[in-house]
Amino acid sequence: MLRFITSAGLIIVHLTQATPVSRSQYLTNSPAAFPASALDKRVDDKPIPLKRDESGGIFTVDMVIDGILLPLHVDTGSSQLWAAHESCQSCQDAHMVVIDTPLPDGCVGEEKIQYAAGTLSGCLTNTSVSLGQYSVENLTILLATNISKEVAANGDLYSGTLGLADDKLTNSNTSTFVSALYAAKQISEPEMGFYLPGGNATDDQGQMVFGNPSDSQHATSNEPVNLERARPEDGVYVVNLTEVSVGGESVAAQQIAVLDTGSIGIGIPSSISEDIFDKVYGDTTEDHGGRKVDCQSPANTGNDISLDFHFKDKTFSVKYEELVSKPEDDGTCWALIGTYDGVEEADEKWVLGEAFLHRVYHTVNFKTGAVKLYDLEDN
Template sequence: MLLSSALLTTGLVVLGLTDDVHAHPAHAPFLSIPLSRLGPRPETHPLPPTIVHQQHVNRAIRRHELMTGATTTPDHVLIENLRRRAAALPPHLQKRFNHPGLEALFRHPQAGERDESQNSSSASYKAEGSTREGLTPATKPTFKHTLGLDIQGQDIGYVATLQIGTPPRDFRLLMDSGSADLWVGAEGCKSQDPFDDQEGCGKHTFLGPQSSSTFNDTKKPWKIQYGTGAVSGTLVKDTLVIAGLKLPNYRFGVARVESGEFTPDYIPFDGLAGLAKATISQQGTVPLVEALYAAKCIPAPVVSYHIPRFRDGYNKGELTLGGLNPDKYDPNTLVRLRNISPFGFWEAHVDAVKVGGKDLGWSTRTALFDTGTTLLIAPPADVSAIHAHIPGAYQDPDGLGGWTVPCVPKKSKSPVMTLTLGGRSFAVDARDIAFLPVDEANPQGNCTSGITAGTPGGPQQWLVGDVFLKSVYMSTDIASDTITFAKLKKRAK
């Protein structure tokens, strides 16, 4: 059964804690990693927002299939979904977006997805700090053992800078909560993508004997297929340092062959660090979090996340290894849930769902929590019931399960939507439900909904991504196999 996770929309996350001494927030020497964001690529043409939305849906489909070992949806089905969304565009938008990018997209299901970060012209985001090399730096860290973590695109990926080798050099790694392996590009790396116009793996930082005197290649092969993208190479040993925490002779992978999702020069990371459980490791290595814990660098194998929002206009996001940052969440709202996923991911029961203050009477739903998924995907009947209580919402005519909602929701005393977890209600921010304007020239009009129909795992299972996770503080505890949620402090430090 295939248990590796998806990638290119990987945004970190999912979370948990334990009932024992490892669980409570304390000022122990654990690691915090702030998050920041990636700006647009001005030299490229934007794709229609509805196409970007469908790309997220397609990735969510693949990501869930990899999480559960389900049969993989063929590429031609995903391409047809994109074609149907394009055909359903209003005539004036079809003309505006009639450019070669769409044709490339239809030839190759992942083509063009690298450009989605530019579809942000309607967002009023002013980052703190200047943009450098396509990545906007985070605000200055405030917690001990802290790293800046840049965010790729519109809250879809999180990139931390680690040091590897002797002498140590910086590597930017995409931090992924849905996989458990760490890899960087190898010296002499090759591209396997037929659509890639370059032979090598782009202008990234690579690791090998020419750059590191402590590099030791074990020659043992490995390969990983993500939801979008694939890499293969050999396992190596070298020194890794993260926020001053040193792991000598750490065992991980170098990629000697990468697919085109990773190789272009504008891809802002040099590899990937999986933060999930060892049970899903495709390399058969000790994942980074567990290795840090075994080396007594952190007091518990805990990962906590405060995910920033592109539209907030500031970025105080943070990733913490080893515990929870008490400056980020309200301790009176903390709930701890048992992880029920049999595959090593993060899943829990949902007690109730309310929309506009109305309880929909659901108490049997479960949710796979994953920031590698941008949207919230639920069975069609559930999505229809949710949107029936959102004023102005209507189903898209293309028959793909998407909905349209007002970009500016009607003011109400009740949150648009809440999920009850562990007996406590957590609101979904209305800005995240209004995903992207259908017409970017009219950002106050209609938006594609961040809640979309799909069949993640039967009529009771949801795949819950950043649409919900940006509104909560989350952590995962590998030792106790639990997930923790809490409400964010207002303007968390």
């Protein structure tokens, strides 16, 4: 979940309070949900629906953990699966659904997760986890006993995170959920595919596919762009970015980019931020750590302005209206481009979140870090 500073402004949009949910509303028949034979049998690779929040920026999936159904944030920018625990007062104050799995003896919240915006702490335990037709009976997860205000701000949307990056980034250096599925032969290949419709799309939900994601109704038959992991030691999906341009004018070249379903916007290196802000948005106003901008492209930047990403010989363009949030009460919008903290090599690393990812269908290999970018069928 590589969130950047300007997303703090967007979090304000999500501070609506949900009605507290009782545990009984989420109980499942857990013995039947986790048949022992499921670990030895590969199931068909069926799309898993992803729920899109009203702004189109956060995608969640319903997952059963220790018999309780929780909405989890889908995040390829991190690896640890965590869930809100009943002992977490800050989780309950944020109206998260909590689980009552027993805490390990001596749990004092020593395990921590540091996102680019927000932190949480808790303890590791092993428990049963199920998602659609997939299940793992003894997966190591983190029970959150405390969360920061940044994480709590989206408590009405999700009650934990499904991390989908490399095993090496988990707190325990053990398997992620998808890695455990692959080891158990429940999925045929170590790959995942994502369709993430933007805020202006007519689709009500996104899709995630495990195992054999390339054959998707959302991807064209054109050859995808095949991108290897740019940094072998990296645990996220980081690839080489040939060039970035605005209105045909190059603003950066020979960069690297992280594809991150857990981020809302597009994180850019601070060294070139002012030039890009000026070329895309014109005048901006600093506000609560973000930037307020015109909701329609200003005359001085051009009516057909776009931010263009070049990968090898393929270009994917993000239009101005896709680079701003929905209008606020004052008639302005938040910029969906921003600088960020908490990311190594910040002067050359981009973070491509939903504002970019809704323009492509993409697959990732959680063993090699390789990425494929496809044109969307409806583009």
